[in-house]
Amino acid sequence: MKNGSIAILFDRLGPYHWARLQAAARFFRVVAVETCAITREYQWERVDEAPAFEKVTLFADGSDSCKFKRALLRKKMVNALGEVDPAVAMIPGWATPASLVALEWCLRNQRPAVVMSESNAFDVKRYALAELIKRIVVSLFSAGLAGGDLQKEYLVSLGLPRHRVFTGYDVVDNEYFATNAVHVRENQTAFRKELKLPEKYFLASARFVPKKNLRRLMEGYALYRSLVGPNHWKLVLLGDGPLRPELVTLRHKLELTSDILLPGFIQYRQLPAYYALAAAFVHASSTEQWGLVVNEAMAAGLPVIVSNRCGCVPDLVAEGKNGFTFDPASVKGLGKLMADMSRLSERRLEEMREESRHIVAGFTPAHFAKAAQRAIEVAKAAPICRATLFSSLLLKALIHR
Structure with a gap:
């Protein structure tokens, strides 16, 4: 396929990736390379929309072959990229064997690689040796596409030249959420009845894993409940995961079984209704690293309360204008903000909704596509990256670790 196609790699193509790829395909020829068609981590349904791009899938499911059989992964990735023969490869990060194998292929075939990253300087504890290794790996990319300002600064700190790093990676299909939210609100009585949703509620959506801090969210909600009394909003918490039994037990212990609703994992086609009927997110x-659910909520027109440890905050949350931020270790701080939000007048809430729509309008699939195009052009113009013997051996070691 040589012909100037651009390979864009993802672990699994979900709705977020699909929207970005569709937009990118309007600007250049896209071949999506998907590592696994199905994974245990994300339970998305297959996207039915006809793709404007070509797609190659290495593994049909998320079996152990995706995670542990490096030789098979290498063979499939090398064969796929050899067949596609892209002018440039856009690679998601540097943490997975699939990404590193793709980078290795680019170096061997003298093709520029663009790193797509949502990492920031504080998303995990940083260690000097690990950062040194990362700098060596990042130096093998020709350009970068980052989520936002924090993510761009982190790539620059790892050695990518500032003029070769662009923002716009972390976007969702704003139009999908906005349009469907309008439809749901126009028919809200029927949707509330069908989905068994309360009149007023805070919405949260997350995998039930430790870093999502859902225990403190529930405890913060319990404090909020005690602060506002009988006119409280309920809490609807979407998602699933290994912590579900623990959270169900906590809900019972807090005596909030009727106030905290757990509908489970909600598919993409149903999400706009939950956002549309919520009062705040x-x-x-x-x-x-980022927090794409915040994009979704804002596209649907919601005011937001977001942990200050989320990478999207500098770009998406204007303090006091479309929402508030808080220390995720502070149950008291979260509970108080929820109380403050629920006491705002309807006029003030509407102003915050409008501000959310305005801010997130700068983060669309079209912005991703244009930023990707700029990164590709810069990568093509940059000197070809060449691996040293040391960096080649380092890549091999990281792939097989």
């Missing part, structure tokens, strides 16, 4: 993660 809360994201409590103790650490988060």
Whole structure:
């Protein structure tokens, strides 16, 4: 396929990736390379929309072959990229064997690689040796596409030249959420009845894993409940995961079984209704590279309360204008903000909704596509990256670790 195609790699193509790829395909020829068609981590349904891009899938499911059989992964990735023969490869990060194998292929075939990253300087504890290794790996990329300002600064700190790093990676299909939210609100009585949703509620959406900080979210909600009394909003918490039994037990212990609703994992086609009928959105993660659910909530027109450890905060949350931020370790701080939000007048809430829509309008699939195009052009113009013997051996070691 040589012909100037651009390979864009993802672990699994979900709705977020699909929207970005569709937008990118309007600007250049896209071949999506998907490592696994199905994974245990994300339970998304297959996207039915006809793709405007070509797609190659290495593994049909998320079996052990995806995670542990490096030789098979290498063979499939090398064969796929050899067949596609891209002019440039856009690679998601540097943490997975699939990404590193793709980078290795680019170096061997003298093709520029663009790193797509949502990492920031504080999303995990940093160690000097690990950062040194990372700098060596990042130096093998020709350009970068980052989520936002924090993510861009982190790539620059790892050695990528500032003029070769662009923002716009972390976007969702704003139009999908906005349009469907309008439809749901126009028919809200029927949707509330069908989905069994209360009149007023905070919405949260997350995998039930430790970093999502859902225990403190529930405890913060319990404090909020005690602060506002009988006119409280309920809490609807979407998602599933290994912590579900623990959270169900905590809900019972807090005597909030009727106030905290757990509908489970909600598919993409149903999500706009939950956003549309909510009064505000809360994201409590103790650490988060970005937080795409915040994009979704804002596209649907919600005011937000977001942990200050989320990488999206500098770009998406204007303090006091479309929402508030808080220390995710502070149950008291979260509970108080929820109380403050619920006491705002309808006029003030509407102003915050409008501000959310305005801010997130700068983070669309079209922005991703244009930023990707700029990164590709810069990567093509940059000197070809060449691996030293040491960096080649380092890549091999990281792939097989």
